[in-house]
Amino acid sequence: MKPLIRLFFRTLRVVLGPFMLLFEVLSRQKPVVRPAAQQAQVDQDCRSLMLYHFKTCPFCIKVRKEMHRLALPIEKRDAQHDASAKTDLLAGSGHDQVPCLKITDTTGQVQWIKDSGAIISYLNQRFGMLA
Numbered sequence: 001m002k003p004l005i006r007l008f009f010r011t012l013r014v015v016l017g018p019f020m021l022l023f024e025v026l027s028r029q030k031p032v033v034r035p036a037a038q039q040a041q042v043d044q045d046c047r048s049l050m051l052y053h054f055k056t057c058p059f060c061i062k063v064r065k066e067m068h069r070l071a072l073p074i075e076k077r078d079a080q081h082d083a084s085a086k087t088d089l090l091a092g093s094g095h096d097q098v099p100c101l102k103i104t105d106t107t108g109q110v111q112w113i114k115d116s117g118a119i120i121s122y123l124n125q126r127f128g129m130l131a
Contacts, residue, residue: 017056024061031071039071042127046074050102051119052089054080059116060099066120070127074101 034042051067051074053060067074077085079098086096093100093112101113101122113119 013056020056020058020061024065028065029069031068034071042071043073045126046072048104048106049074050104051076052079052085052093052100052102053098054078057098063099063101063116063119063123066123070123072123072127 049072051060051063053064053076055078064076077088079086079089079096079100089098089100090096092102092110093114095114097114099114099116099119101119103111103113103122105111113122
């Protein structure tokens with residue numbers, strides 16, 4: 001029974017995936033526009049962030065839309081199709097739950113945020129005031 005259920009959901013993802021990605025692009029808000037110096041600082045700060053995601057995960061889409069709205073060039077790693085990304089995610093956070101934001105501070109300490117709501121809240125607190 002389990003293989004049949006997995007096949008059903010895999011088929012559903014294959015069929016609905018392209019529509020979900022199209023919806024993501026079409027429903028994006030315009031990104032914020034910052035002065036060049038301020039955007040350069042945001043770009044620099046985003047180098048310490050990395051988002052682990054699946055392309056068609058609705059929660060990941062929500063986070064990517066917010067990243068686009070805040071004009072955040074955060075590196076994205078596909079933990080579904082990239083084995084090394086999935087291994088890094090499991091080793092670092094202890095789970096294969098996505099979306100997951102990896103934050104590395106200036107001392108090399110790493111923090112993981114595993115919930116889409118918490119990730120969006122963090123991004124808005126850190127970068128939303130600058131918008």
